Amino acid sequence: MAIISKSTKAWFERINGSKNMLWLLGTLSFLETIILPIPLELILIPLMAANRQRIWLLATVTTAGCLTASLVGYGVGMLLFQSIGNWFIEFMGMQESYQAFQTFFNQYGFAAILVIGIVPIPFQVAMITAGLSGYPILLFVLAAFIARGLRYYGLAWLVYRFGHSVLVLWKRHALLTSLVGGVIVLLFVLGLQALASLVM
Template identity: 70%
Template structure:
């Protein structure tokens, strides 16, 4: 099965030639963080493979766009939850994920935000929950930076190492890789948290 239709390939080729590619990727990352249901990896992996000299710039731009989107989501949870927040949860169809995340977040906070940024779970639930709970914004941004930085710079490293093969690797193993990565990082963070609590 082809990874992309002819129309999608042509659109990616036009984006690749555009002088505004990085700006467009930043905007797409912002929107994907908040509301777009299309995984950004479908776009950035082929672009990275075709722009090896700009791999790290692409990773940095999509990470920055995600951070801005994360701030917007945090603001929605903090100031506009009853109107825009509940509407967004309904439109995205993430009511069950949102409810399930509440207990997880109340117990693990920082580690929960990092884990959900890597796991294949709608990221919007972490943004809105953190804002609604009044979670410290600097810690929230640090968790978002770590989780999405690991994700996007990890993809950049894979593309730099394996090139176009990563497109097929991602299609076949994205879910399992995200699950394993999220679980490993969560276990590491919880272990560090446990050690720190015993030292205090």
């Protein structure tokens, strides 16, 4: 536990010892996806390392919390963009990110949602844009599930193999790893799209 601060360690111990740990983790995942600017990995990695017998359940709960928040964001974009959506984007200071993603999304659709779910760009812009554009909700959920599933189940596998040391590695290489992963996913999906167009 020396790799985290004393305050974070104390908070972690309270969560880890709580009978409501799974609910708390799901809520934190929901809030991180919607509004919290703090990476969930800071608490998720120690929790996974301390609960290796339930590590896949933790990944599932975290993914579920994220998907629930994604649906809320999609609904805001679809039904409440002019009021809540615009205010939220301005409040979070995401105007430039939102405008840039709109162009990216219009060109790549499904692949754009996958990529932004992996790279360190606020996922809120993908949720709101997908809802506003009327993008099929099932495809949106599938893309969000794949992207966030790669993030959380991949993290669970790393913690299962390497334990607490993953937190140090994540702090050092999270940005580079996520960017490389996003590029790989984008190239893979675009390759599949190109192949499908040739076949059809």
